[in-house]
Amino acid sequence: MNSALLLTLRRLRWPLVLLVGVYAVGITGLVLIPGVDEHGNPAPMDFFHAFYFLSYTASTIGFGEIPAAFTDPQRLWVICVIYMSVIAWAFTVGTALTLVQDRGFRQALRVQRFRRQVRRSFEPFYIVCGYGETGALVCRTLDDWGVRFTVLDIDPATVDDVDLSHHRVETPALVADARQPEQLLLAGLTSPACRGVLALTNDDDANLAIAITVRLLNPAIPVLARATSPAVADNMASFHTDHIVNPFRIFGEALSAALEAPAMFRLMLRLTSLHHRGPDIDDCPPRGHWVVCGYGRFGREVVGAFDRESLQVTIIDPEARPESGHLFIQGLGTAAEPLRRAGIEGAVGIVAGTDDDVNNLSIAVTARALNPKLYVIVRQNLHANHSLFEAFRPNYNAVSAELIAGRCLSVIATPLLEPFLQLARQQTDEWASALLERIDAVGAKLTPATWSVRLDAASAPAVTAALANGGPPLVIGELLLDPADRASRLACVPLLLRRGGRDELLPAEDRPLQAGDELLFTGRNRARRSQHLALANLNVLDYVRTGRDVPGGWIWQKLTRARSPAA
Secondary structure (H helix, E strand, O other): OOHHHHHHHHHOHHHHHHHHHHHHHHHHHHHHOOOEOOOOOEOOOOHHHHHHHHHHHOOOOOOOOOOOOOOHHHHHHHHHHHHHHHHHHHHHHHHHHHHHHOHHHHHHHHHHHHHHHHHOOOOOEEEEEOOOHHHHHHHHHHHHHOOEEEEEEOOHHHHHHHHOOOOOOOOOEEEOOOOOHHHHHHOOOOOOOEEEEEEOOOOHHHHHHHHHHHHHHOOOOOEEEEOOOHHHHHHHHHOOOOEEEOHHHHHHHHHHHHHHOHHHHHHHHHHHOOOOOOOOOOOOOOOOOEEEEOOOHHHHHHHHHHHHOOOOEEEEEOOOOOEOOEEEEEOOOOOHHHHHHOOHHHOOEEEEOOOOHHHHHHHHHHHHHHOOOOEEEEEEOOHHHHHHHHHHOOOEEEEHHHHHHHHHHHHHHOOOHHHHHHHHOOOOHHHHHHHHHHHHHOOOOOOOEEEEEEOOOOOOHHHHHHHHOOOOOOEHHHHHEEOOEEEEEOOEEEEEEEEOOEEEEOOOOOOEOOOOOEEEEEEOHHHHHHHHHHHHOHHHHHHHHHOOOOOOOHHHHHHHHHHOOOO
16 A cells, blocks of 8 residues: 555544544434324335435535435434534545645655656666756756656755756656665666666765665666765775766866876867867966965865976965965965965966855955966856856866766766776877867867767667678778768767777777677767768668668669669
8 A cells, every 4th residue: 555545544534433423323313213204104214315315415415305304303313413424524624635735645645656657667767866956967968868867855845846847758756865775766776777876966975875775776787976075985986886976086187187188188178078068168277386275175186186296386275284395374365465475476377166156256356356367267166156157257167066967977978988088098198189180170179979889789780780791891981981972971080999898099990890899989969860870771881881872662672683783
C-alpha cells in the first residue's frame, strides 16, 4: 500500500468510524421503531428502505417519507439522525481538507507521482542531485540536448523551480535528501535506463555519501561528484569515484597551463567551455608579481599555481597567516591602502578570490583604478550576478558553476574528451598551437563542437556493415568527406582513436579502421550532422568512398545493377 493511501486512511479513520456509526445507529433505529401504513396497519421498515431513506435524507438531498408516512416517534428519530449526520459529515469534510493541506500528505503524493514518472521512463536518463546554480545550468543544457534526467533536492523551493523551468520533456523532481540510499533507488539508480549520477549539491559530505551509494548499489554507472574540499576529494578517489570535479582545482590547473603553455591553455578552454559561450579570454596571464586577495580554498589553488611557476605572490587576507616565501598583508583588498602595501602599482595582475561577489568586484575596481594595466582575474560565486561581472569586463571571470557544469557536460557528451585532455597535457605548447591552427582552419574559431563515434551496429551501422563485407579498408580520411560533395571536406578534425583500450592522439587520415574503434572529433556542428549520414546510411558511405551514387530504393538498386557493365 502506498504511503499516500495509508496516510489518508489513518487520518480519516475516526471521522469515517463516526460517520458509519451514525448511519448504522440511524438505520437500526428506523428498523426497530414501529410504523403504520395509511390504513393503520403495522408497517415495519426493513433495512434496505431504512438505508435508502437515510442515504438521501442524511446527505441533505431530501425526498419524502417512504414506503409510508412516518409516525411521530419515527420523525423524532429522523430529526436526531439528521443532526448527528450533519455533525459527522462536517467532521469528515473538515478532516479531509486538513489532510489535503498537510505537508506530509502532499509529499506522499509527490513521491507517488515521482515513482510513477521514473517507472515510465524507458529512455536513458541521468540523476541530478542538487538543483542549485550548477545543477540548473547542467539540466538546461541536457534539456537542450534532449537528454532526460531526474532531480533530487532537499529544498522545496528549488524543486518548485524545476516545475517552472519549462523543460522540453517531463522532468521528475522530488524533495528528498539524496544522501539516503532509498531516495536514490526511488530516483531510478538501479534502472537499466540510468546512465549516471551527478552529485552537485553544495555540501561536500552529501556528495561523498552519494558517490559511495552509487559505487555500492550500481557500480556499473559513472558518478560525477563535486568536491571543493581536498580531504573529501581524496576520500572520493580512495573508492575510485569516476569523475571528481573540484572547480578550484580545475581553475588552478588551467592557470598553471596558461602561465606555462599558453597555447595548451587556449586549447583546453576551447574544448571544455560550455557550448553556448565562447572562451572568456583572448590573452593569457602575464608572468611577474601577482596580488591575491582571499586565501581560502580558491586562493590556495591560485597561489599554488603561481608557486609552480616560481612567480612572486603577495597575499591579502583578513586573517594574516605568514608562510614561507609569501608576503601576507592583513586586510580585505576593497580599500586602496592594503593594495598599495601589496605593491599593486608594480604588479602585473590581481586575483579577487574571496567568497563574496560584491567584495570581489570592489577589489577589482579599486585595483584597476590604481593600476589600469593590471591583468584582472575575478572569482564569481553566484551565476545570478553575471550581468555585474559582464559590465566590469575582467580579463578572466572564474565562475564555479560554469567550471563544474562544463566539466560534467563534456564527460556526458563526449566520454573520450577527458582521456584526450590527459594525453594532450603531456604534449608541448607547440603541439597545442599547431592543433589550434588546424581547428581554426576548419572554421571552428569559437567553441567547437566535440563528439564521439563508436563503430558498432548501434552507432554506425553503415560502417559496421562495410567492415564486415570486406573489400578495401575503410580509413579515417573517408569519414572526413562531405556526403553532399565528396570533393569537399567536413569542417572537423580527428583528435583521438581508441582501440582495444589504447589511445592514439591525432590519428593519421590513412589509418585503417576496425569494428569497435572509438573516435573523437572536434569541429562544426554541421560537420557532425553530415558525418552521421555516412555512419548510418550504407549508400551515403559508398558515395564518399567511391564516388558512386547508388539509389536508395530496392527497385532502383536492381535497375542500377542491371544497367551496370559488370552485369
